Amino acid sequence: MKSASTGTSGMFRTGRGINNINNRIFTVFVWGISACIVLFICALLYLILQKGLPSLTWDFIMGLPSEMEEGGGIGPALFNSFYMLFISLLISIPLGMAAGIYLAEFAPNNKWIGFVRICVEGLASVPSIIFGLFGIALFVEMFQIGLTIIGGAISLAFLNLPVMTRVTEEAIRAVPKEMKQASFALGATHLQTIRRVLVPTAISGIVTGICLVAGRAFGESAVIILTAGVTTSGEMWDFNLFSPGETLAVHLWYVQSEAIVPDAVSISDKAAAVLVFIILMFNIVFRIPLWIKDRKNR
Amino acid sequence: MKLFKTLSVAAMAIALVTSSVSAVSAASSLKGTIVVNGSSALLPLTLQAANEFKKLNPKVKISASAAGSITGPQSVRKGIADIGAVDWDASQDVPGFKKFDGQVAHKVAVIPFAAVANKNVKVDNLTTKQLQDIFSGKVTNWKDVGGSDADIIVVNRAFGSGTRVNFQMKALAGSDFLSKGNNYKEVKSSGDMKTAVETTPNAIGYIDLVYVTSNMKALQINGVAPSETNVINGTYKVWGYGYYMTKGQPDGATKAFIEYIQSAKFQNGSLKKLKFIPISAIK
């Protein structure tokens, strides 16, 4: 694995001891720290998954929640999680990508773009509770639609827009400019260049962005408690956009902080494990096309 | 009039605990959306009642959220909720909060509260005076109230929490809380309170009796243990009513929902199972 880099450096090494020692120390140091962090992450994941996964049953995943008796499920909350994530991505991916492409490709390089970029980063730092309050002011008070899936999904999309925008911008900027010039030289228009050259080349970075955004949206609770409520419509497969939309993360919060059911601890362990497991799946599913593409290119 | 008739039919149907087809069809003529907001301590009760109510009235939609007690009556006043769940009677002044004019309070449950301590605490009983001293920061060591020599860690709920308002009024006789110090912290919810008291040695806090587990110690107050029996027989004083606030007298689905929650069937059935105390049990 180190063949390319150390090989070349080995060939040209003129035997300066101190550099070599530094290099060794550095490599060991990085390996050490990384190993510690990786171990830590694995321990963390193990801790979460091990408490929940073994006792997971199909009934729990698809079942209706219960307030008093043991054995309540998470079905509607899980469904809402996916449904709301889907709607919010439907809004945030196109908008975020378009804004990112603007910043990377169209924006004049002056104070204005600096200003827009600061706006985007500023928006990224807005605490989720403030998005929640904003969501209430917008959907519940102004549009009077109450606590709904659509209100929650749009608020979530707002929360995710800045990350999507900036990740897209960075990814497109990182495309070597030769590729772009080559495309222009072949007579492609700007739009064609973006569609056929820039976005496909930058897709790995953009997918990272989508993964980050999807993961965050899936685990977000504060915004949804305020804009979509803590109830589900009480049935599976409810596609109504105006139903109350408790998601799995909100259910987890509820079970941890207020629920009275005797098996609350076990429900929260299992729900946390399901959440983490699904996010793991996201990461893998989103990556498969990239791996395939990688293979082809080789 | 017709509505009233339907309602009475519905109420009867519920009271008779029948799930026959005729009862369902009679009740299901009720339509509408009910939005409940407010106290998180009452949320399990609301959710359970909503589940049962929706089965009887499939056309009624109920959505609930819980941000905090005061949010309940406030949302009702703003018109963004039909029912505001709150842990005190918001149509009266309480310490820290003004009354809400034009709102009607409906009692829905009796909620007992308990002072709780970590398992390692040796003290079993505290007087009102001792509780006042501990929670106002005058007494800072367990040895001063008969325990071992260790700093008392005070865990408090945030200002405005319904549990805090009730505990202050009933257990501390209105005396003030301390608000800073090296051995003092505030938590956000009943669940956090439970975890904090369970895991912090020498901690003291207070919580709805429902959440008391075997991993913590419920303290006697003035020699009386917090229990359902002691609340009903009148010896344990630290309890309060849970209220549903509505703008004026409720009507339609909202009215039916409140009536359902107050019905003997729900009060003696699910409500009791959730470890609240039925309002009728208090004389």
Add this chain to the structure above:
Amino acid sequence: MQLDSTAQGPIIDSSTSELGGSIKAGSGNVLDRKNRLLFYNRAFKIACIASAAFVCLILFSILFFMFRTGVLTFRDVSPMTFFFSTDWSPENESYGAFVFIFGTFALTLLTLLISVPLSVIIAVFLAEIAPKWLRNLLRPVLDLLVGIPSVVYGFLGLTILIPLLRDVTGTNMGDGILAAAIVLTIMVLPTISRISDDAISVVPRKYRDASYALGATRFQTIFKVTIPAARSGIMYGVILGMARAIGETMAVVMVIGNTPQLADALFKPTSVLTSNIVMQIANVPFDSTWNNALYMMGFLLLVISLLMIVLVRLLQRKGAHQ
């Protein structure tokens, strides 16, 4: 090579307009096709501008929304008191927010102090040192950490980290700014390291080859060539991580202790802007000074993060000129 990476922006932009122009002059013989392409191009550009404007619009509506309510605070409280008094006891009509402002700065700095070096090391490891199979395995795992709900982090912090800190240091409680910083570090680590990792990965291979050809060791190459070349991306990761740290609420609130006192020690229950807002916003009457003060704090939080972002950008530009 360093010059190239920092000056990348302007070069792209100038070449864009030149090359874009050549299309108009030369290619499309068929007038229809040319017009159509031009139309698509223009429509796409407008859509992109609109999206960017929309993002700004959201920020400004939120700023306006917070400010509109927040500014009412100063009807009852003088700005001097609000910004510089350490006495926050709204029950007694004193609204000094200095404790929270200070706490926010202290917590953010402490978090960055721990998380940035760790994240950059992890990023270097992923992009430069780790074997390919390990890299492909670790990247999704890091992404996974972002998705763990903050309530889970908070809960683990409360049940595992705090008792641990209590045992290790012998303090009474363990709550405080250090516990919060550790939890936040775990939360921002994947954001900073994954973005830095991407930035380091896209540094053109020829830079490294050139450095090795000059006889540099891997250590020298990474520190003198790769990291400087990827600086813009790493900086962006740090900004996003910092933004997340400033704005995080649900996890912080469970481990920081929520007590309005100055964070002058690592283990002392304290409070920051976010945790104080989230603890109290649901529990205060809508039109009270207290409520207004909380909105003002929210507004302040936004202003602080905007200022910090501007500051980081300025520092970065200064660094680029050297």
